[in-house]
Amino acid sequence: MELSLALVVILVSGILCQWLAWQLKIPAIVLLATAGLILGPISGWVQPAVDFGPSLNAVIQLFVAVILFEGGLNLQLHELREAGRVVRRLTSVGVLVAWVLGTLAAYFVGGLGWPVALLLGAILVVTGPTVIMPLLKHANLNRRTSSYLKWEGIINDPLGVMLAVIVYQYFLYSGEGGGLGVALTSLLTAVVVAVLIGGGGGYLLGTFFRRGWVPEYLKAPMIIAVALGVYALSHLVLHESGLLAVTV
Template sequence: MIEDYFFVGLAVALIMLLGRAVARGLGIPPAIPLVLLGLAASLLPGMSDVVIPPEVVLNLYLPPLVYHAAFLTAPRETREDAVPISVMAFGLTCVTALGVMTAVHLALPQLGWPVALALGAAVAPTDPVAATSVLKRLGAPRRLVTILEGESLVNDAVALTLFGLALTMVAEGVTFAEGGLLLVRVVAGGVLYGLVLGWAIARLRGRIKDNGAQIVVSLVTPFVAYLPAEHFGLSGVLATVSTGFYLGVRAHGLLQPSSRLTGNAFWEVLVLLLESSLFVLLGLEIRQVLADVSDYSAASLALIAALVVAVVVLVRLGWTMGVFPLARWLPGRHLSFDRVGGTHRLIMGWAGMRGAITLAIALSIPLTVPDRPLLIFLAVVVILATLVGQATTLAPLLRRLGLGEPEETMVEEARAREATMEAALTKLDRLAADGEVDERTADVFRQLLELRLDRVRAILDDETDTGDDGDTSRDPGTRGLRRQLAEVQRDKLEELYAKRRISAETQRRLIHELDLEDRRRASSPH
């Protein structure tokens, strides 16, 4: 038994390495080669019997994936674009789920409404990475990226809540009216529990100075949010999202620079492993899924799959082009919709790829649900169809429409760098005037800061300036000064973000640079 697990794990690891290399070489989403290589590996002896227990996917994969996405949410941008994000995340997700439910029920009435709703909920949420990674790389309008990121975070919670409601209806036979009341309790309870837990963990992490302990707490957090909430009948996903968002908003003031660096690296690797292994394991299961749906003819499967894909794609395009503009008339204070024109809405409609969350939901369908293999098959077809058909054509479409603002992003970052350098120079002058730093040391740091400032003002700093800035790091007396100047720059970035002069992405990237410099100086020999 142990040997079997070892060989399966080894095969999954090798496929992950090969699949990501192929994706990088061909410029396609990693999910495609990972699934195909997993399918090829299932032909090997002993690999065809690999089955992922639904509870493993639901309890092991979903919490950290959802938590990580919530933690990285940009709070100010999300708040400012709350109306368009809500229109997409709540309205479109529900309409997509209901549209797929109706189409599947009409095509396969024997499945029943709750089972059809479970499939609709599985394929409703979009992938938070597939589209936005392309948009960011090509310099698409930042507001477009913000709306899509906010949508992909919130719609995960909406879809998973609908999915839980559908499973409850399958198991207990509750009516839609009873399900509506249950939905209110599940949502409100999950959000409240998540916020309370976030507050408690923030207090705890503020007292922890050890980087290893910080990672342990961050790893445990999504499971402490998800599992107890689910146990008591609340929304574990909403609890996890609320906890992650609460902690993410406070991350800069809560954690030390070294803890941020270590934590960011750990979570990047963890999410990569979870998402990649999930697609590989799906590929290993496809043979069994196809065998389980062999009662249906190939023509019937193709027709049903085409119907579901068409509903998913066309409902989103119809929503972004026709319904989304109407949100400008909703009450409340929100940004003008004038900057989201027809070309922007077309990109939003086409950027509806499905990914790891859809796969995780589909694989978490209990074994007792009727026609579970068919539901997984249809979800997989939707994932592959949107990844192949949309993810690979999104970049050419963006270029064709001329949507991109790389110069604006560069100018914003340069201005942020300029402001932080000026703040550091002001702090340095104050320290020298007060006699806390001798004039010779102050002159050395002043020259270094002014040199960087000149580069920034010429917009020539391309983030490759990682060379040695002098040998002042060897002097213990200057280390404290460096920390003070770095802290002033972090405070300035917080101020710029609060005043809406920079985005959360720019703030996060420049703080990451300051953290790296702190670590480099701390590790240099005395």
């Protein structure tokens, strides 16, 4: 399938699935996953690796950046004041427990070696807003529980990416005797870069809006442009820090 046609099929199918989910009052992720399986592995109409070629990874990263940015806009700081303790546990102890259990399953059940099992366990700690947010809209949970899961889903996504990168770098440089130092340095640098670029971009955007320096019709495209710009700049400064930056 031609790239332009593949993009149209993906976008139209995604919007149609979300509209049908709203009509049927079911989580959108159910129809989105089903449509993805039908269009991809089952029918073979859309083959991302072939249609997008070498650009596939870049396209995925940009789309995930937009998703995380949009998810971050749904977070309210007053919720964090109420749910802060639980959210901190979910994004610290919860991540550690998920990583350990995922690693053990990959090693003992999947038969993978320890380095690959640790890397897979790091990847699997991610829950992600693409799954959590549609489910929360239909779960009818109380406000506090919903805020716990919303914060966890959005914050854990970039944390999982960073954890996977750090584990990979550790094993990449461990043969040179500096694996742990490189990994910890990368983590600290990523956090600093994400806070400075992501926080700075958000502050400047808010300032421009409050002072009326952006006309109303340009606000929506300006928001997307800044989000993608923050992702690209952070990613350029430090590889794989862009997702954390757009979340900030």
